[in-house]
Amino acid sequence: MRMKIDVLTIFPEFFREVFDFGIIRRAKLAKIVEINVCDIRSFTTDKHEKTDDRPFGGGDGMVMKCEPIFRAIEEIIGTCERENYPSGMKVVLLSPQGKQFKQSVAREFADEAKHLILICGRYEGVDERVNDVLVTDEISIGDYVLSGGEAAAIVLTDAIVRLLPNALGSETSAVNDSFTEDLLDYPHYTQPREFRGMEVPEVLLSGNHAEIEKWRKEKAFEKTLNFRKDLLEKEHS
Ligand code: SAH
DSSP states (O other): OOEEEEEEESOGGGGTTTTSSHHHHHHHHTTSEEEEEEEGGGGOOSTTOOOEEOOTTOOSSOEEOSHHHHHHHHHHHSOOOGGGSOTTEEEEEEEEEEEEOOHHHHHHHHHHOSEEEEEOOBTTOBOHHHHHHTOSEEEESSSSOOSBSHHHHHHHHHHHHTTSTTOSOTTOOSTTSTTTTSSOOOOOOOSOSEETTEEOOGGGGSOOHHHHHHHHHHHHHHHHHHHOHHHHTOOOO
16 A cells, blocks of 8 residues: 545535545555545544534634634544654645645655545634644645535545556556646547637647647646646745
């Protein structure tokens, strides 16, 4: 097993089938990744199985309690002390306040992490002590607020697992994917050659691989220039 992923959530049903399609399903079957969804509620000890409570200091909404999350981490990792985590252990809190998730971050996790725990918040968020003590990486999937971390956990899992060695079959590859070289991907076409008067670019039918390669490079550059100029302006250090 190359990577183990544990998702901590109060809505385990949310994930019922979401990892059972395409590349993720295949990676699971090939034992490249193991994905477990853990119900935070099962780590409560009170009779009402409380996972959230009113915020200290007042204000709207509820806050996710820290005890069940500490207990979950303790059970899964064997320790709650960040310094004692085994190497390759990443405890991620999904949060709009975190570092922004990008292809480069997905690549980093795919290369370095052996065991990923994804903590999904709900309501107003998670008691800050979880962040202070347990979390190694606070990650946001973008500058917008979701109602819960579950959708973000799915985004991370998908983007990371497809980068694990052998996860993509021979028929697909990540080398030309958007963002891999700070470029967007080139345009793709398949059958039919002509559809409602729209023709596939002639060069792709030419069989001239050098020309096709050149055209694809140009198109990738053109698309990046038109839609994501910021990628080209990035500092390369
Ligand atoms: N009050 C918080 C937002 C809470 S949203 C704030 O303003 O910062 C509830 C939960 O959804 C969060 O705890 C987090 O787990 C998840 N979430 C919301 N937006 C997210 C984003 N952009 N990226 C990752 N997780 C997000």
